[in-house]
Each structure stands twice: as C-alpha cells, then as structure tokens.
Amino acid sequence: MKIAIIGAGNVGAMVASRVIDADLADVVLVDIVPGMAKGKALDISDVRPIVNSSANIIGTENFEGIKGSDIVVITAGLARKPGMSRDDLLKKNSDIIKKVSVQIKKYCPSSIVIVVTNPLDVMSYLVMKTTGFDPKKVIGMAGVLDSARFTNALRGKNQDIGQDNVLMMGSHGDTMVPINRSENISEKVFSEASELARNRGAEIVKHLGAGSAYFAPSASVFFMLKAIIKNEKKTMCVSAYLEGQYSEKDIYIGVPVTLASQGIEKIIEIGLTEEEKQAFKESACQIRESISKTF
C-alpha cells in the first residue's frame, strides 16, 4: 500500500509521520519547495527503528514519484493567516489544486483522493471535476475534525458525550451545521459548544500568528486513511459529492458516510429537523456561491 502526500508542510508532514509511526503504509511526500519533502522524509524515516516500523518514506519535488499510489492526500496550498477566512484562500488554492489534480490523474488514475486544502468543500469539488474520478473516490477531510472539535468542546463543558451523539455537517466554514442526537445536552451548552467548534480553526490561527492547525487535522486524515486501508466500514462525517441526498446535488458538503476500501461505501441520510434542514440548505448555498467563483 502506497500513500502519496502532496504538500510537505505542517499537515502533510504530520500525516506522513503518523502513517510511518503506525506502520500503516509506504509514503511518498511531495512539495514544490526544493529539499523540503526530502529533508522531512529523511527525518521521519529515522523514527522507524524507534517505533519498530518497516514502512518506507521518500520525499521528492517530482510528481512522477507518486506513480502507482493507492491513496493520495492533498495538503498543498496556502494556509490561513490571521484575519483571513477560508474563502480568501479560494483563488490561490484553486490554481494549485487544478495543477495537482492533473498530476494525480496522470500518475495515479485509480487512486482514492483525500482533500485537505481549504476552502475544503470547493477544493474537493474541483479535484473531482478536474480528475474526472468517481466521486466516491474523492473525499474531503473536514467533518471528522469539526465533529471532534465539537465533541471536545462539549466535554470541556463536562458533558459526558460519545462521538456518535453529535456531528458537524454542512460546510467546513462559518455555516457548518451542528447536529445533536443526545438528550442530555441543554440548548445553551449545545449552542456554546457549537460556537467554540465553529471558531476553533480561527482561534488557533490567531494564537499561532503564522500557519494554522495541524495536529487534529492530521489525526483526522489518519483516521480516514486507516478506515480505507483496513476496510473498516466506519461511519464518519466527510465532505462528499451529493447526487440528490439531503435534497442537494452536484455539490461537495459535509455528511455522514461509511468509509471502506473503495472510498465512500454509502452516504448515510439521517433525519434532520426543520431547523437543521434550513441550516444545511444555507450552508449548501454558501458552498455553491464559492464554487461559482472558481469555474
């Protein structure tokens, strides 16, 4: 099993490190900055005797290195700077993502692609359209992260909550849609925790001053990679292509799915309240608006 990780920055390198630590698959790390992927790959490879991993890792500036990869993770792009919204990144990252998609189509035509670059839902759509891949094989990483942030915020408020009771659906942006299926959470705690989760990315960016979150994002990608490689058929929220589900079509947006060896095995349609339906619709509208700026 070979995983290509495009972009050897904070998220990409951390995903590579997690994969090698867990002996999950071989990795090729690619970055346009000369020496960056090579240097980080050498450093990560030296961890193997310590953690007893036999997985291989190489770094390169040359896209030919991704040839034959089973899964490609795209983290290439610019990260948010303080005060910058995910949409501000739209123009710059679309150009990068189009170029990267052409290389993926050329060298890994049968791969599953996990998109991490923001604005996530739009970039996932762009990858699917540019590669022409089956939408079940182009998956955006957002819901795992946003749901984890939401659960973490609730636990911070002393709510003993299982990750299955709450979800974040909708866009990976300001219009994300919190879903509560636990009877123990008060309206007040729910809305405070949703707000915390919604603003978590920006809060981290503000503290860091330069760069954005990468520990939880890389853990979320790893969770998805494991579900695919081990054919776990696990349910999780991802950005997926809808073809009529939730009354939406021709859009990437966060919904629960089961993830297995072929990518998205099934999009799960949970029943939504009228309020949730409305919020989901608004979120879809916002993503569509961004998509229209890209095409």
Ligand code: APR
């Ligand atoms: N091909 C390969 N690598 C590229 C390309 C390209 N065309 N363009 C940019 N890169 C590389 C950069 O050189 C950089 O090393 O992508 C890397 C991005 O790394 P960081 O700037 O550290 O960003 P990171 O924190 O990893 O976030 C990456 O994920 O969470 C999202 O919003 C975030 O869109 C951002 C992405």
